[in-house]
Amino acid sequence: MPSLYKWGHLDRRAFIASSASVFVTATAVFAEKSDKDTLRFGLTPVFLNDDIKLLSAIRTYLADATGYAIDLVTRRTYQEVTALLVSGQLDAAWICGYPFVKYRKELELVAVPQWNGKPHYQSYLIAAADRRVTDVMELRGDIHAYSDPDSNSGYLVTQALLHEKGFDPETFFNKVLFTYAHRNVIRAVASGLVQSGSVDGYVWEVLKETDPDLVSKTKVVRKSEWFGFPPVAAVKGQLGTRKIIMLQKALLSSTETEEGRMMLDYLRLSGFGKSPASLFDSVADNVAALRGVL
Amino acid sequence: MIVLRRFSQLSSSVRISLIVMLLMAAVSLTLSERVLSRLSENQQSYLEGLANSYLGGVAASVSPSVLRRDSWEIYDTLLRMKPEKVSVLPLETIVTTPDDITLASDLPNRFPTFQPVRSEFLSEFSDDQMQLNTQSELGFQMRPIMLRGDTIGKVYVVFDASSLLEERREVLLALLLTNGALTILFAGIGFLMVRRMVGPMQVLENHLQTATSGGLERIAEHEFPKASRDARRMFSAFNTLVDAEREREMLVDRLGKEERMGSLGRLASGMAHEINNPLGGLLNATDTLDKHGHHEKARREAVTLIRRGLLGIRDIVLAALTTYRLEKGARPFSSQDLDDIALLLRPELKGRAQTLRIKRPDHKPDQRGDYGHLPAAALRQALLNLLLNASKASSQGATIDLKMTEVQGYFLIEIFDQGEGLPEEARQLIEASLASSVPKGSSGLGLWVVRQIADELDGILSVRPNEPTGSVVSMKVPAYRKEALNAAA
Numbered sequence: 017m018p019s020l021y022k023w024g025h026l027d028r029r030a031f032i033a034s035s036a037s038v039f040v041t042a043t044a045v046f047a048e049k050s051d052k053d054t055l056r057f058g059l060t061p062v063f064l065n066d067d068i069k070l071l072s073a074i075r076t077y078l079a080d081a082t083g084y085a086i087d088l089v090t091r092r093t094y095q096e097v098t099a100l101l102v103s104g105q106l107d108a109a110w111i112c113g114y115p116f117v118k119y120r121k122e123l124e125l126v127a128v129p130q131w132n133g134k135p136h137y138q139s140y141l142i143a144a145a146d147r148r149v150t151d152v153m154e155l156r157g158d159i160h161a162y163s164d165p166d167s168n169s170g171y172l173v174t175q176a177l178l179h180e181k182g183f184d185p186e187t188f189f190n191k192v193l194f195t196y197a198h199r200n201v202i203r204a205v206a207s208g209l210v211q212s213g214s215v216d217g218y219v220w221e222v223l224k225e226t227d228p229d230l231v232s233k234t235k236v237v238r239k240s241e242w243f244g245f246p247p248v249a250a251v252k253g254q255l256g257t258r259k260i261i262m263l264q265k266a267l268l269s270s271t272e273t274e275e276g277r278m279m280l281d282y283l284r285l286s287g288f289g290k291s292p293a294s295l296f297d298s299v300a301d302n303v304a305a306l307r308g309v310l
Numbered sequence: 311m312i313v314l315r316r317f318s319q320l321s322s323s324v325r326i327s328l329i330v331m332l333l334m335a336a337v338s339l340t341l342s343e344r345v346l347s348r349l350s351e352n353q354q355s356y357l358e359g360l361a362n363s364y365l366g367g368v369a370a371s372v373s374p375s376v377l378r379r380d381s382w383e384i385y386d387t388l389l390r391m392k393p394e395k396v397s398v399l400p401l402e403t404i405v406t407t408p409d410d411i412t413l414a415s416d417l418p419n420r421f422p423t424f425q426p427v428r429s430e431f432l433s434e435f436s437d438d439q440m441q442l443n444t445q446s447e448l449g450f451q452m453r454p455i456m457l458r459g460d461t462i463g464k465v466y467v468v469f470d471a472s473s474l475l476e477e478r479r480e481v482l483l484a485l486l487l488t489n490g491a492l493t494i495l496f497a498g499i500g501f502l503m504v505r506r507m508v509g510p511m512q513v514l515e516n517h518l519q520t521a522t523s524g525g526l527e528r529i530a531e532h533e534f535p536k537a538s539r540d541a542r543r544m545f546s547a548f549n550t551l552v553d554a555e556r557e558r559e560m561l562v563d564r565l566g567k568e569e570r571m572g573s574l575g576r577l578a579s580g581m582a583h584e585i586n587n588p589l590g591g592l593l594n595a596t597d598t599l600d601k602h603g604h605h606e607k608a609r610r611e612a613v614t615l616i617r618r619g620l621l622g623i624r625d626i627v628l629a630a631l632t633t634y635r636l637e638k639g640a641r642p643f644s645s646q647d648l649d650d651i652a653l654l655l656r657p658e659l660k661g662r663a664q665t666l667r668i669k670r671p672d673h674k675p676d677q678r679g680d681y682g683h684l685p686a687a688a689l690r691q692a693l694l695n696l697l698l699n700a701s702k703a704s705s706q707g708a709t710i711d712l713k714m715t716e717v718q719g720y721f722l723i724e725i726f727d728q729g730e731g732l733p734e735e736a737r738q739l740i741e742a743s744l745a746s747s748v749p750k751g752s753s754g755l756g757l758w759v760v761r762q763i764a765d766e767l768d769g770i771l772s773v774r775p776n777e778p779t780g781s782v783v784s785m786k787v788p789a790y791r792k793e794a795l796n797a798a799a
Binding site: 149161190191195196206207209 | 423
């Protein structure tokens with residue numbers, strides 16, 4: 017099964033990437049001219065993007081703070097959002113650290129969210145709460161749920177960990193499946209559909225507050241080292257445009273207005289900050305370690 | 311058979327009501343069975359329609375995910391499609407590969423992902439139609455997931471059919487209550503109608519039963535049914551019959567009286583005849599005394615003849631007195647009466663050198679010495695006559711026994727003689743079912759009086775041989791019948 021997903025994933029990615037490279041310029045120009053007052057902002061499922069109130073809070077704040085009409089664009093997979101961003105169909109997007117590293121040459125950081133005052137988060141390996149496991153080795157042979165093949169915390173970190181421990185990530189688990197949302201990983205583990213999962217530690221902790229019934233059915237088996245928090249990025253070259261400047265300004269000053277604080281409250285974030293791209297070096301290290309495997 | 315016999319002993323109104331009730335119960339059962347059967351078919355059809363609709367939706371929604379073996383998508387779809395507020399709720403939905411490996415279920419803990427589905431679970435399903443388990447109150451249906459003619463997976467669904475079965479139970483209860491109430495109502499109406507219909511027959515039956523025990527009564531006007539002409543006609547005919555019967559009875563009574571008067575005449579004639587014979591002897595004796603009184607032997611013979619004649623006359627007079635002029639102030643028979651009887655018989659017995667032994671009742675008489683309420687005069691007469699007969703029948707020097715015992719409310723009086731047996735005429739008089747007319751000849755008169763007295767006291771006379779010779783005449787009379795006392799008086 018992992019091979020099936022993997023091949024499907026690579027095929028899709030190759031196809032989308034090639035399609036994007038052909039149409040990127042024309043589409044971007046067309047989009048700029050056709051909708052210059054709208055800021056198209058992509059959201060990956062790393063966030064709690066199924067929360068209508070949260071989306072509304074983000075849209076309201078960004079519209080007020082930037083003066084642009086905000087078009088929030090969500091897609092099922094990281095890959096789709098990343099492709100839209102890289103192809104210029106989005107002005108900016110909140111993406112994961114892994115796609116940022118993958119498209120490092122095409123993308124630039126606009127702002128990095130800060131959780132508990134720091135631009136870091138962890139990946140969690142979780143299992144059912146009533147299961148007696150304390151070590152990742154005990155998860156061997158599980159049916160395992162990943163979030164997304166382009167997710168750092170929901171895929172890459174676990175893959176790198178297994179590789180580092182000398183296991184073949186393809187065979188360590190009996191079966192793997194992708195839920196395309198961190199929340200769904202938790203649901204899959206909590207329901208018993210899978211025995212373990214790889215999930216964004218930030219999402220797990222936030223859901224622990226907002227949906228304790230769900231999260232209480234799971235427990236953390238292992239917490240990873242700290243990684244750079246999924247950033248807001250834009251296509252290189254767009255950073256100097258008014259839209260991105262206004263967006264960056266709005267994000268960095270989000271703690272200063274009522275709407276901004278409301279948005280941050282929904283996200284359980286302490287604010288947005290500027291961080292160097294080196295924040296994601298540890299992600300890049302994992303990618304490098306797994307080169308030839310992924 | 312016992313039930314049928316008991317049933318046939320019930321009154322018509324009850325029998326017909328029971329039959330109505332049984333017929334109604336049979337109709338109710340048949341109707342209930344048909345209604346429940348139809349309801350069951352409708353429910354099955356409804357459940358199958360519901361299941362097909364649900365399974366069709368699930369199969370269409372998950373088929374792309376089944377093709378990709380995407381357990382999460384299947385699981386997520388199942389959860390999103392699961393209805394929450396329907397009467398027949400799908401409890402478990404399982405999507406499998408064609409060879410029954412679980413891809414996902416909405417209850418993953420019961421059906422682990424990528425594990426074979428348990429065979430006992432699969433055995434609940436049929437390939438083509440809904441299976442309803444009334445014990446577990448669950449419905450089971452499976453549907454293959456087809457893609458271009460190929461089976462790419464299967465959907466199994468388990469429905470909670472308790473609401474449908476509950477509905478069946480409620481319908482059954484409603485049917486039972488309604489039909490039960492209607493059955494009782496119709497049986498009650500049937501009972502009243504039949505009772506009304508057979509009511510006149512009941513009145514007629516009561517009058518006929520009363521008639522058999524001697525109380526023939528006309529049916530009163532207020533008992534005539536107002537509506538039924540047939541019954542009125544029947545009642546009128548019955549009353550006509552009663553009138554005719556009464557007339558006949560009056561005629562018989564009148565004839566009886568006339569017969570009695572005739573009997574009296576015959577009695578008077580008999581008495582005259584009985585008295586005339588000794589009178590002739592007496593007159594001869596007086597002539598003998600008159601002419602030969604100075605001869606010792608002739609005088610004695612004449613005196614003996616006179617005594618015998620007078621005794622005969624006394625018997626006749628006593629018999630007449632006893633039969634037709636019993637004393638009004640009858641007193642109960644007592645122990646003293648037995649002594650009197652012995653005293654009265656003494657001369658007769660002495661003449662034959664006979665002995666009388668009296669055995670009195672075992673129990674002591676009451677404070678006044680009375681034996682029950684037997685009329686003293688009548689019984690004294692009866693005993694006297696029987697003992698005189700016994701004395702006459704027995705030989706010189708014989709012993710005559712009078713035995714009086716009380717047995718279960720009766721006095722049994724037995725006279726034992728040592729004669730040569732009763733004459734046939736006397737035996738017939740004792741054993742005949744009805745008292746015959748006054749017998750001819752003097753010998754039977756005493757016994758005839760006894761028979762009259764026994765009849766009036768509701769007594770029974772009988773005779774049997776005595777051992778070694780003679781007869782035992784028994785009279786059995788009720789000990790405590792006041793009316794007998796009064797009637798005798």
